[in-house]
Amino acid sequence: MRIIFIIGILSFLVLGVLNSSTNVFGHANPISYNPSSNSIFQLDQLLPTNITILYSERPEPKVSYIHVLNPFNERVDNNDFKIVTQNQRGATVTLNSPKLSNGTYTVSWLVLSKDDGHITKGSYVFTITDKSETTxxxxxxxxxxxxxxxxxxxxxxxxxxxxxxxxxxxxxxxxxxxxxxxxxxxxxxxxxxxxxxxxxxxxxxxxxxxxxxxxxxxxxxxxxxxxxxxxxxxxxxxxxxxxxxxxxxxxxxxx
Ligand SMILES: [Cu+2]
Known part of the structure; x- marks a missing residue:
């Protein structure tokens, strides 16, 4: 019983080390979104000024992008993708604030990982509402x-x-x-x-x-x-x- 327990602990540690050094699960996956996924803003209050996504690997800025689309599929970001944070795993674009009105916004991103060369993509949404829309x-x-x-x-x-x-x-x-x-x-x-x-x-x-x-x-x-x-x-x-x-x-x- 005790030996099985020790083996269990050891294999757990080995897997943990493998995981942190070679990233067995791979790819640049989003760790956090700001603003967060599915968040709702009131039009007459403070609106987001940029989109920042933290990934598990470093995006290659020549290929990677974050596009922000209004309900009519028009870009509302300033096309200024850049890498942020010290570990270079964060990326941001600023929003073209005058273009923001009530509606649903889609953030579509693509990352070419500098760390393993793989491409990942995905989207998430946030919403801006005004009172008449709620009614x-x-x-x-x-x-x-x-x-x-x-x-x-x-x-x-x-x-x-x-x-x-x-x-x-x-x-x-x-x-x-x-x-x-x-x-x-x-x-x-x-x-x-x-x-x-x-x-x-x-x-x-x-x-x-x-x-x-x-x-x-x-x-x-x-x-x-x-x-x-x-x-x-x-x-x-x-x-x-x-x-x-x-x-x-x-x-x-x-x-
Ligand atoms: Cu990968």
Whole structure:
């Protein structure tokens, strides 16, 4: 018993050393976003003046970029990508402040890693609202104008997913997983949704859903940040079984 314990500790230490020196898990992955993912700003209050992303590896500035897009897919950054922080793993662009108004903004980034030569890309969103916009959203919700609802069966699991009110900007996403007998699944550890808009070169935008009950997960956010066709992938991680994956396309109409 004691020997097994010691071996366990030793292998843990060895893995730890490997991990920090050679970066086994590789690639420049985002560690933090500022402003943070899915944050909401009031138009009449302090708005962000720049976007800063910290990565796990050093971006090569000749190739890497951060683009900030308004809801009409127009750039609102000043095209001044530069490396910040002493370890050179941070990158920033400033925002063209007069161009900011209410709406959903997409931050799309690409990094060529100086450390392992690999390219990674992704997107995230933040929202600027004003009071009249909030009122409009409430009215739409009251009317229950649009709900996108789909059901499918994968690996004997009944998967149901719902998007309300199906608009550009903030939506609520609900994923429900049940077994063959329509009992809610209790072995789900995590549900993730990934959103990509290939025409606008956006994505993947990753959303982690919150557990609302056994087999029911939900998140609210502006992940569908522009109109047009989106590819959405749902992944449910289960204990003791393979992940469940389901991809679908959805068309977001003009407001
Ligand atoms: Cu890599």
């Amino acid at each position: 409009k959203t409430t009215t739409t919700k009251d009317k229950e104008a649009n709900t996108f609802l789909q059901r499918t069966v994968i690996d004997n699991v009944n998967l149901e997913y719902k998007i309300t009110p199906l608009q550009v900007g903030i939506n609520t996403f609900i994923v429900a997983l049940k077994d063959e007998n329509n009992k809610s699944l209790s072995n789900i550890n995590n549900v993730i949704m990934q959103f990509s808009n290939q025409n606008q070169n956006i994505g993947p935008i990753i959303a982690n859903l919150k557990k609302m009950g056994n087999g029911v997960y939900s998140v609210t956010g502006a992940y569908l940040s522009q109109e047009g066709e989106w590819n959405v992938k749902i992944t449910a991680q289960r204990s003791g079984q393979y992940d469940l994956n389901h991809s679908f396309k959805i068309s977001i109409p003009t407001k």
